[in-house]
Amino acid sequence: MKTPKDKKISFLFVSLPVKDLSNRWTARVTFPPASTDSTVIQVEVLDGEEKIIDKALLELFGLKLKVQNGLASLTCAQFIEGLRAERIWLHREGRESVPGGLTFG
16 A cells, blocks of 8 residues: 555544534544555544543554544554454443444545
8 A cells, every 4th residue: 555645645533423522533544645554644533522532442443542642553554454344433431432434524
């Protein structure tokens, strides 16, 4: 896999709508320009009020990514390998786990 040399690419994942905005979440996966399989990509995770989620576990494409101070990371190769996995969840201590999916935004 290789991304364009002059463009960054982002994928946006959002939670299913739940009543409490603080239980909703978004996760933006950003590929920097000229990313390759070994490039480490960042995932920014915010709640439904657009506040940083301090600590969580993001289950994305079969991977369990530790979220610290609103950020998680994985390699481009890990992202591509997991595209066929269906589970996308955010797990936070003391809160219900909330599923999500890929969207446009």
